Amino acid sequence: MRHQIASVDADHTSYLYEWKLNGRWNKLGATVNSDxxxxxxxxxxxxxxxxxxAITGEAMLTRWNTRWSMCHGV
Structure with a gap:
């Protein structure tokens, strides 16, 4: 497994998680707006x-504006 977290700009952060399965890299990524x-x-x-x-309390009152991308078997 490997991961990468990078600041896109003042308001956005990009997260990328990758794992190898059967010799092929798979990945899941998101760019998150902090607003x-x-x-x-x-x-x-x-x-x-x-x-x-199963999140309760204040965490359920807000959400991140997220753009998800997923790619299987890259």
């Missing part, structure tokens, strides 16, 4: 955080 926005009740974001991450 928080209120999470809407009943939204997809609230559902995912509540059901998959």
């Amino acid at each position: 928080f926005v209120p999470m809407k009740p009943g939204s997809a974001e609230e559902f995912i955080l509540e059901h998959y991450w």
